[in-house]
Amino acid sequence: MSKGSQNLERIDFYPRGDIMDILIYGGYLFMNIKTIEAGLQGCTCGRAHHTNIRAVEIGSGITANTGEILTQNGFPKNILLVADKNTLLAGAGVVESLLGSGFTIKQHIYDNLRTADMEQVEVLEKLSAGTDGIFSVGSGSLNDICRLAAFRQHKAFAIYATAPSMDGFASNSAPITKNNFKYSYPAVQPSVIIADTKVLAAAPAELKSAGFGDMIGKYIGLADWRIANLITGEYYCPKIAALSEQAVEKIAALADKVTENDEESAAAIMESLVLTGLCMGFADSVRPASGAEHVLSHFWEIKKLQQGLLSDYHGKKVGVATVLVNKIYRDMAQVEDINPVYEDIDWENLKLVYGEGLVDDMIKANSPTVTQGITPEHLKACWGEIRRIVAETLPENEELLRHMNAAGTPVSAAEIDVTPALCELGIKYSAFMRYRLTLMRLMPMLNI
Numbered sequence: 252m253s254k255g256s257q258n259l260e261r262i263d264f265y266p267r268g269d270i271m272d273i274l275i276y277g278g279y280l281f282m283n284i285k286t287i288e289a290g291l292q293g294c295t296c297g298r299a300h301h302t303n304i305r306a307v308e309i310g311s312g313i314t315a316n317t318g319e320i321l322t323q324n325g326f327p328k329n330i331l332l333v334a335d336k337n338t339l340l341a342g343a344g345v346v347e348s349l350l351g352s353g354f355t356i357k358q359h360i361y362d363n364l365r366t367a368d369m370e371q372v373e374v375l376e377k378l379s380a381g382t383d384g385i386f387s388v389g390s391g392s393l394n395d396i397c398r399l400a401a402f403r404q405h406k407a408f409a410i411y412a413t414a415p416s417m418d419g420f421a422s423n424s425a426p427i428t429k430n431n432f433k434y435s436y437p438a439v440q441p442s443v444i445i446a447d448t449k450v451l452a453a454a455p456a457e458l459k460s461a462g463f464g465d466m467i468g469k470y471i472g473l474a475d476w477r478i479a480n481l482i483t484g485e486y487y488c489p490k491i492a493a494l495s496e497q498a499v500e501k502i503a504a505l506a507d508k509v510t511e512n513d514e515e516s517a518a519a520i521m522e523s524l525v526l527t528g529l530c531m532g533f534a535d536s537v538r539p540a541s542g543a544e545h546v547l548s549h550f551w552e553i554k555k556l557q558q559g560l561l562s563d564y565h566g567k568k569v570g571v572a573t574v575l576v577n578k579i580y581r582d583m584a585q586v587e588d589i590n591p592v593y594e595d596i597d598w599e600n601l602k603l604v605y606g607e608g609l610v611d612d613m614i615k616a617n618s619p620t621v622t623q624g625i626t627p628e629h630l631k632a633c634w635g636e637i638r639r640i641v642a643e644t645l646p647e648n649e650e651l652l653r654h655m656n657a658a659g660t661p662v663s664a665a666e667i668d669v670t671p672a673l674c675e676l677g678i679k680y681s682a683f684m685r686y687r688l689t690l691m692r693l694m695p696m697l698n699i
């Protein structure tokens with residue numbers, strides 16, 4: 252906490268929070284990781300919550316201090332710097348700052364990296380030989396391939412963020428496509444995250460809107476997490492869920508400022524994005540940040556890849572999926588009484604839906620199925636509580652749309668080039684691509 256230092260001013264970004272502590276120090280904005288971690292000690296969920304992140308530094312004009320910040324946090328001096336032409340331009344001054352602080356840099360610069368796939372991870376693994384750390388200048392896919400390469404090669408890892416476009420900065424998993432199938436691989440959290448609010452604020456509006464879409468999906472993820480906990484007793488931490496909820500509520504309140512070139516809101520948005528990644532790390536699970544909406548967006552992505560097509564930004568897809576899933580869950584919860592049935596999966600049809608190259612991974616995710624052992628009687632007994640969770644956790648459809656429109660985030664499949672047929676296919680079958688219980692996955696059994 253800030254007690255004892257006259258240079259530290261505590262600002263309460265999280266009015267409902269008892270854990271969150273943000274400090275401003277000489278123009279820098281720190282997320283006080285140690286305070287957040289301390290607030291989770293002796294957690295009632297019974298698990299110990301730790302993070303490998305040493306520092307999150309978000310501040311105006313701090314690009315010039317990049318080398319100094321890394322040095323202060325013990326980052327090794329001999330590094331592989333990974334960026335693309337756009338992110339290197341956005342982060343102008345990073346390389347000079349590193350050189351000025353005595354870093355030895357090997358660079359790998361992409362033209363414009365749009366997908367995170369295993370081939371690229373392997374390229375980085377080879378390139379990182381002889382270095383001690385990987386430094387990712389960018390966001391999204393760039394961070395993801397670096398995060399996994401660093402994990403597999405036991406290298407230090409840090410991020411300089413160029414756009415508030417997604418919530419994976421602090422995450423300890425990396426969504427990577429391999430043979431067109433998308434998995435979340437266990438990976439490493441960065442030890443340091445640096446973000447210059449001047450750079451974030453000047454990022455393209457489309458990227459900022461995508462970050463908002465990624466965040467607004469948390470409502471669904473949190474509902475799914477509670478429902479899974481209710482039905483199967485899956486691990487759940489109320490404190491981490493509350494922290495993730497604070498992050499999404501904070502960003503929702505800033506919806507109309509998202510696309511503005513405004514440093515203060517860019518900083519606040521970046522903190523929310525970092526916070527949900529931290530939550531995933533603390534819970535050692537993607538649950539605090541990802542539910543049926545992420546699975547649906549991944550399904551659209553892999554089905555398009557199957558046809559050789561690239562998809563729109565991750566956060567834009569997640570936003571559209573959130574609108575759809577929010578409506579489906581709310582509509583289902585209107586039904587007072589249900590008569591669930593045992594699951595009767597048409598495997599032949601399901602195999603056709605997934606098609607060449609994706610079938611094997613889908614079967615693997617369903618061996619056994621995540622619904623195994625769940626009886627219709629149990630679902631019927633839980634239904635009242637499921638309805639309560641949906642009503643408590645999810646926003647009203649109109650409220651959700653209002654926020655998304657204000658943030659410039661797409662709300663319909665047409666806006667992200669997902670055809671009505673693919674949209675429908677995803678709603679019916681996407682949940683089978685993961686061994687993860689969501690309300691979406693229970694739809695066939697609920698018989699609504």
Ligand SMILES: [Zn+2]
Nearest residue numbers: 294296488490
């Ligand atoms: Zn806990």
Ligand SMILES: [Zn+2]
Nearest residue numbers: 418465545569
């Ligand atoms: Zn996401």
